[in-house]
Amino acid sequence: MIQEECGVIGAYDFDGQDVGIDLYHGLYTLQHRGQESCGIVTNDYVRLYSVKGLGLVNEVFNKDNLPTLKGKIGVGHVRYGAGEDEAIPPIQSRYCKGTMTLAMNGHIYNYEELRSELEQRGAIFQSTSHAEMVMNMIAVARTHSHSVEAAVLEVVKRLKGAYSIVVMSPKKLIAVRDPLGIRPLAVGKRGNRYFIASETAAFSVLHAETLFDVKPGELIKIDETGVNHFTENVGKIKPAHCVFEHVYFARPDSYLDGTNVYEARVGIGRELFKACPAKADIVFGVPSSGLHFALGYAYESGIPYGDGLVKNSYVGRTFIKSTDAVRYEAVHIKLAALRGAIEGKEVVMVDDSIVRGTTCANLVKLVKDGGAKKVHMRIASPPFLYRCKFGTDIPDRSQLLAARMTVEQMRDHIGADSLGFLPIEAFERVGLSPDCYCSACFTGKEPDENI
Amino acid sequence: MIQEECGVIGAYDFDGQDVGIDLYHGLYTLQHRGQESCGIVTNDYVRLYSVKGLGLVNEVFNKDNLPTLKGKIGVGHVRYGAGEDEAIPPIQSRYCKGTMTLAMNGHIYNYEELRSELEQRGAIFQSTSHAEMVMNMIAVARTHSHSVEAAVLEVVKRLKGAYSIVVMSPKKLIAVRDPLGIRPLAVGKRGNRYFIASETAAFSVLHAETLFDVKPGELIKIDETGVNHFTENVGKIKPAHCVFEHVYFARPDSYLDGTNVYEARVGIGRELFKACPAKADIVFGVPSSGLHFALGYAYESGIPYGDGLVKNSYVGRTFIKSTDAVRYEAVHIKLAALRGAIEGKEVVMVDDSIVRGTTCANLVKLVKDGGAKKVHMRIASPPFLYRCKFGTDIPDRSQLLAARMTVEQMRDHIGADSLGFLPIEAFERVGLSPDCYCSACFTGKEPDENI
Amino acid sequence: MIQEECGVIGAYDFDGQDVGIDLYHGLYTLQHRGQESCGIVTNDYVRLYSVKGLGLVNEVFNKDNLPTLKGKIGVGHVRYGAGEDEAIPPIQSRYCKGTMTLAMNGHIYNYEELRSELEQRGAIFQSTSHAEMVMNMIAVARTHSHSVEAAVLEVVKRLKGAYSIVVMSPKKLIAVRDPLGIRPLAVGKRGNRYFIASETAAFSVLHAETLFDVKPGELIKIDETGVNHFTENVGKIKPAHCVFEHVYFARPDSYLDGTNVYEARVGIGRELFKACPAKADIVFGVPSSGLHFALGYAYESGIPYGDGLVKNSYVGRTFIKSTDAVRYEAVHIKLAALRGAIEGKEVVMVDDSIVRGTTCANLVKLVKDGGAKKVHMRIASPPFLYRCKFGTDIPDRSQLLAARMTVEQMRDHIGADSLGFLPIEAFERVGLSPDCYCSACFTGKEPDENI
């Protein structure tokens, strides 16, 4: 199981109504992309209003602080894995043209080089946040650019990596997606109010319709003049959307670059059966990310779908591992075998991926202890072989099980009766073509970034 | 959707090892029975150790306070819906024979009468907690009983209602279940350590085996002499387990009086199709309680099972309802329609029950807005017609939709294309016989309590 | 330096206005009597309203919770040194006649015996609080008394110890002082609003006038019929007010049984000079309790009064003692020598008492390190020789410096150039006559308590 990414959201209301509550509901919907901290900053043309904190959306916002978020423009952020020295995003600053607020979902891999350049000019950095560095770059670019959007477009040409950035200047809401389109970003609308968000699922809960995906490299500016597209960085290189947004990060009800995540997952499950069939009494997924792959596997195979594991939805960030003589692996508290469903049966268990193999081995043991006669493990992605330079949290090659073992060795290691991975070619068959999706973590083939 | 009940747990280690960590893991597993407060009290023969607080298990316990829970005997509690004046359970007191700690899952409906009797003797009450009243009764009974277990057995004869009580005296762990056996209570064991818990799911995560269900009216005493059964209040009246433990309260991996909850739910789903068939493209449940009924409905009908709704698992107790001009019903944040699965289709949606009908109407609208062509609503229990005197949180008859409308009127009210309820007779066919299960909320026929 | 006692307050408004804010201001003024916890309970004839918490008045009360304290009757408490198992006072309960709320400043030394009696009747105790025990006794007495005040008067006859108790029943505010009058209690009035408080200083800040001190053993009942005196326990034994209220506990602006604390302290300072004169360049007190004795000493001696020590008013309960190689005794952070005032001078330093002698020795060292040529230590009370059975926090005789050493040995021990104590006879000369003041901690002669 690999880790989540951040989520960003922005809103602009042409009728001048407050957007704070909508941003709050939107962040609730993006919460799966980051649980470490969250924040909203709004802007009523006069000043900024800000509520931020460590913790979940329902911990940071409350009925006292939400109404303070006044203003018709606003940006929000849910954060995964922040550096301890960082200000909680969205980051606010003042620069030569007034205020600038920035929320960013992403990773800039030439960060050190770009920061060093700024430092040589006399810049200081109060954190190691990539967002703070991007803000500095925009401020410098703005000293010779005629507008903030021009400055952002100039900066984008220098950044290497994956990112979706939302910037709020005193009168504008600006969003830009990296030229490879690695992270998702889309625009929605309800009445005269426009939204920009990491996932379209946010639009659904806001009763907004999805207008379009921001194109790789495209900049959207929303201000009094309307919704404007800046496409000078678009189309110069092949897109390379992250395939793991479909496999793991995104909500099933989101549409990423036109493809519904649920349908992609069911499709992957079908492909997984075609490539690695099994005979079994029941097929089930590892909650929550494995469930829809399992559905597809069941549809294609005709094996009954069921639940083989019960997830404890209360096991939070602060779960304390036992130091008792009897070892409870965390997995036993989080997931319990559903003996009534699996006892005496051959089962197919589907999970999204294998990283180090530890969790998978624990799950197989759990299910066997729960009475399953045979466990056929099916993985809804190809074996992880390479680290991701775009920031997806995959460990070093030395820690990747698949980089050290054959499939048969892995099967033996996790204790399953059979083990099958999705073949890389299957992605294309469910609409995730190598022409526009990056699968460098499986293949080592990195996309071309020079625009 | 009706509300949850409390959960209790107790542990006794014959080898003298600390039981605090096990109680903590156990409470994690019982968390679904109460999220308002939780607490553990342990006892090492010298003194009591206590950690309690408002909030979830992962909020109250931490790596600093868990190790303070020393001792080989202990009790724990997760609380639903506490009175604001109450001490957080388990309640500790001192009485003529030393300390007494009590955790209680239940409701005593002759509370006012019993309390008044105690007050006439000069007792004071620091809360409206039924548990405090029971403690007072035990202390009074103990002034003329030869043991604490004898005092508890005497008290049980006076209590009217539903309850599972765990009492810790200086050297004993005592548990008693109400004579109707309304709330569940079972005993488990790992090595020389014994557990008593509201649900057997707690034993699984503790790697303990389930030994037996406590019989209706039975008292179990665990002390240096071993595990002792006191059965003088057993078998004098017909048991009347609460059928809603199976339909809603309990975890699917628990076994209640011998019946697995998951299997009962799948069975109910099958019966629901037999009684109220539908033609559809997909069947799905309302997460989380409706899922397993939907599985059974799918199995029996052959209609493909799928997911039609996405649950946001982060919407917690503190969710703030919008006061914005645009109304987002809470249901839209908690549950989103999975358009990719339901668009253009006829669907069967299964939920556990209908109380006032508001939630159900919202769900039907949500699913139709999500593109479903037709919605066949199926309810995995008979219509609610009566209030429960045993404490299950069902509102007054005046607020129960089924008490005011015909099924056809209800269908129209919720906006579904068809509506079907489980017939009352179906319970028997899945093993929940009227001979030992109470279904007074559907039939109005209350069990006989006079022992 | 010995420790503080609790403080209690009550209010009754004949015009029916809310008393919560007044109780809050009153507790601020009594804060010196207890810093561990505080609470206010009010009553509007319909229900009780309560705000309580661990910490100081300014930590527990805030602009959100203060307005919730509705009602024309109320009681408040500041607590010193609570048992960890205790509910925060004022304690609320329900008994046969409705609600009872009790705040108590005091110590019952036959607590064990009285509690045991109640336990034999079947009572339970949720804490070791003496107040909870007193509440139980009142409830039992009420089963055969014709009124709550009659029940309280009956209970008083059984209690041995020092106490001021304020009880709020549904329609009455009742206060009672122990028959020896050890702890202070007085009644004040502003318009149609009456106050009962541990110290009259509370009345001053409330712009109320002091009406009278409650007599030893007297019970005051305030209800619709007015302010009523019950004197059946009054005058049967000699009063024995605690002399340490004047020496240490009380605020200088309070009047205790007719004597102003500031004037008593200045008088004691004068007596101290008469008994133990010294020649010096400056006289100063140890802040804060020694200051007014030093003033008196200066007045009588003609030696200039000054400040020799600076108190850091921010050193709170949570001060962390260094574990560094260099040892900073806490006294160095709390008090610093004022070199500018004492360098090269002979000084008289006045403190209220010597218990173990450690603090005093540290102070002498501090002042000498600060440049004083000679230090004449003067103590504004006789040597402590006996433990106090009425609850004043004086340690066992084995730890009392004066019980083990002569004055000359003590002088040597603390490093002073001379040392003088107040002679016991001096108390009478400042109005604290042995006929009505207890000085058993100095003399061992305990007052007669049998009424």
Added chain:
Amino acid sequence: MIQEECGVIGAYDFDGQDVGIDLYHGLYTLQHRGQESCGIVTNDYVRLYSVKGLGLVNEVFNKDNLPTLKGKIGVGHVRYGAGEDEAIPPIQSRYCKGTMTLAMNGHIYNYEELRSELEQRGAIFQSTSHAEMVMNMIAVARTHSHSVEAAVLEVVKRLKGAYSIVVMSPKKLIAVRDPLGIRPLAVGKRGNRYFIASETAAFSVLHAETLFDVKPGELIKIDETGVNHFTENVGKIKPAHCVFEHVYFARPDSYLDGTNVYEARVGIGRELFKACPAKADIVFGVPSSGLHFALGYAYESGIPYGDGLVKNSYVGRTFIKSTDAVRYEAVHIKLAALRGAIEGKEVVMVDDSIVRGTTCANLVKLVKDGGAKKVHMRIASPPFLYRCKFGTDIPDRSQLLAARMTVEQMRDHIGADSLGFLPIEAFERVGLSPDCYCSACFTGKEPDENI
């Protein structure tokens, strides 16, 4: 009563021992200079360690976080009146030469101009903190300076205002005082450990000796090479120490530029009597800042010194003003008249200053209500006539009582029987010569700043 300033501290240990605990004790001693937030950052050559928070020293630091402050170099800060957008000082950043941590007590009045210059170069600002701006200036200067100390010296030439700055670079502790020497700054030493602090009182509690005051404009650098003085900005203009450090800000046990605060205050009190004599029965000060002036007044006049007001030391930042019908001015809770000392007497009451006159009028009323026959108000400074551009928190001229009224009108306004101010010439007689002290708030004559 005017408001407090910030306090800064630094430490460098040549033996390589941790300085965290010393910085904590030091901040306790500087707490009176700022209560809004505090922080310590230490440095062990490898990385920085930081503990910061809103609140008092005893709220922010605890036994868990103090030991994490490892390292032989460190800086600390207590903050008064921070902007809400500011990071809590000391501020940490990274720049071209590694880390830089800065604590600053002061106010830069050409802030807007300097910041605008930086913004034109592309800098961003995450707060309105003057310290963040100074850090940016240092970083820019460092791009062409050969050392951080050279960069700081260059920056100092551009800053207009009052400040003491402590900077920690990876291997150096640097301190600089503004060229006018408005805010105090001194260096102390204990063994091989050196301290830099706003006030020498901090050295006393650390058992360190005061080595010297940092000269106006001087920069001190402590690193492996020892303690180095950089004096290129020293002596070019006349010093102008703030006279209000003596009158109000500093602790009485501090020595500021060679003068002890206590002695200066006693001296001022003597001068005040000489200039504005009164006949009275008692003289007392308004706690706490007025006490030592009153002592001097008593010494010079021969009128007995006493206490006329009792200060409630528990009235903290969160005191809630009544909204009740009866108005309690905050002053009545904070200060109570000591009737026993003043009733029926003519009194002299001494306070440090009059700003708007409201507090003073309340005090006179309080003392008269407390029984004083006549109140002679004496003010230990000349009338405030001008705003302070160096940041002392004096309101606009329009709000200064003395700017609108004659002394007789002021006397009438505050309700006193006589009113006297310190003549401006008196400062010189107590050692605070206009040659090196600024009294622009009284005279309007601002010091020359052009070096």
